[in-house]
Amino acid sequence: MHGTYNFWLVAASLVVATLASYTALDISGRIASLSRSRMRHIWLAGGAASMGIGIWSMHFIGVLAFELPIRLGYDFKITAGSLGIAVLVSFFALRVITSKRLTARRLVASSVLMGAGIAAMHYTGDAAMRMQPAIVYDPRLFAASIAIAVIASGAALWIAYTLSDANQTNVLVKRMGSALVMGIAITGMHYTGNAAAEFLPGSICGAANDVDAHWLATTIVLFTLAILIITLVLSRFDARTALLAGSVSRLNGQIVRMATFDTLTDLPNRRTMNERFDRAMRNAKHSGGRFAILFMDLDGFKTINDSLGHTVGDEVLKAFARRLQECVRGGDTVARLGGDEFVVMLENLHAPTDAEKMAERILDEMKKGLLVGNHPLQVMPSIGIALFPQDGDTVESMLKHADLAMYEAKRGGRSTYRFFEASMNEAAVRTLQIQQALHEALNGGHFYLLFQPKFRGKSGELAGAEALIRLDHPEIGTLTPLEFIPIAERSGQIVEIGYWVVHETCRQLARWRDEGCPPVKVAINLSPRQLHEADLVENIMMIVRAEGVQSEQIMFEITETVAMQDAPRTIEMIRAFQENGFEIAIDDFGTGYSSLAYLQRFRAKQLKIDRFFTNGLDENGQEGRAIVSAIIALAHSLDMDVVAEGVETGSQLDRLQDMMCDEMQGFLLAMPLSADAFGVMLEQGEVSA
């Protein structure tokens, strides 16, 4: 018994198979891009259902396309069973193609399983006709149909697997092409299977009265198409919203990251740090706990940047950031505030020593050095520590205080750490004010000199004066050199100020001379930084000559400590001064550790005993007197005059006179005087130069 094929239904079966394949491919791509497992399951189940219905109905349409000259019908239960098989096979196929990795072995095994599944569905579908006598199958065609099913499944699985990769281009065209291939393969399997079926003459269909075939064909085609199209539309729609939601959240993530993290080191930035501080502070206030802020920057980072370039500088910052992260505990925060400024916040602090230990650990780690590119670098931080609650109750004050402590660490020799102390606050404010005042002082004419008279020990005659600088600032008032000289020394401004002092002294000397006063000797103090100026003596000579003053009228005071720091250089310097007619005094004697050998080679004119020893004449009894008299004897043996500084009491004066001290200076005898007042004293007193 031979059947014929209804062309339209055959075409419809191919369309349905292709559409089902396309749907499967689309959904597999969909599933592969889903990260949420719930959504994956939903799409897997829905996809399997619609793909299964697609394949099954293709098969069913194919069966209906085949017209036998007898009345045909289908057993409902068996038909439903074949649909079940189709859905199961589809589910399995979707699982395989959306898996992370598809190995060759898995592909072969899956193809065999899926091919067998499709074949099972096909032949179960045939069985639904309950033909009597049963259909006889041509063994070769039967085997061929199964082989086609397996090979087609393999190809389909492979194509679908590669297409589910999110990085594909031209996905639409590729998918349509492969869907067509898959569709042809599935229909091919079906019609080979049909060809294998031999309906024996006189067969009758046992299910002929169950479901009417023609009615079924139309319903199924329409129904299947509807399901496939709806599935596709849903998949597309979901993909678009997911894509949109995905890119929005990605973008959002990027923006949030940029706003909260430092792009160079990937550490939290200042803003994030502030937020975490705030939280830590609230927690600590609530629980009565404490935390510490370690504020640090890299010593000499600017030099690295300038000499090795910004790329190396950036690498140093990154390497330092990594080191810091290695040092801290899990709950601690490391942040970069900008530039080479970093902050570590230690929460749940048990004792201040915890912060100390962390600072030491960071310093130890950094001592090991960094390897940046090919440069082995030793970069050390200075660390300032502020503790909550004692060192501040706002984020700003904590940071500011930790910063001040870091500044102190730098002053204390760098590569070290300091805890914040209240005194640093006032000191820092004052330092800033003075720095500002110094900037304006020279041009603003805020400096002036006082002259403290020096007297002869024996006769009490005026022997000369020491020029002492003052800064009178319109806003902060009068400053003593003890306050601003160290600051000017650090900033280097002292050099210019020093020349001003020489200039001003010469000007006054010339003025007193022009007013008819007897010539007088004035001592000028020199700072360490000035002594490092290569052409100091020449420059001073130029000033002195320009003012028409004799260099013999000027003496320079160098403190003992500074003189001894680089004694050979000091000797050279002193020679240069002496060759130009200037005299030299060693100031503040007794505060440093003099080598007598050098003291002799300095060949200074005067030795000025520090005020401390003068004071000791009264305070330290016999011992104090013994020291001063030893110093005087020493100086005399080295052919130097002795000047006692800070004479404040009559008993000091008496004792010094007894000890044959050559000159005296102090509040008892005369306060530092203005140039005018000193001029008056000059006129009246008998001066012996």
Ligand code: C2E
């Ligand atoms: P110094 O060279 O030891 O100057 C003597 C200091 O002792 C002066 O303080 C003076 O006012 C003070 N003094 C004088 N007699 C007595 C006394 O009887 N009792 C007490 N308690 N103090 C007395 P001043 O003017 O504040 O100067 C302090 C330091 O500043 C000076 O110490 C000197 O090292 C430095 N200095 C002052 N003027 C200059 C300057 O023009 N250039 C440089 N580089 N340093 C200067």
Ligand code: CA
């Ligand atoms: Ca002095």
Ligand code: CA
């Ligand atoms: Ca002195």
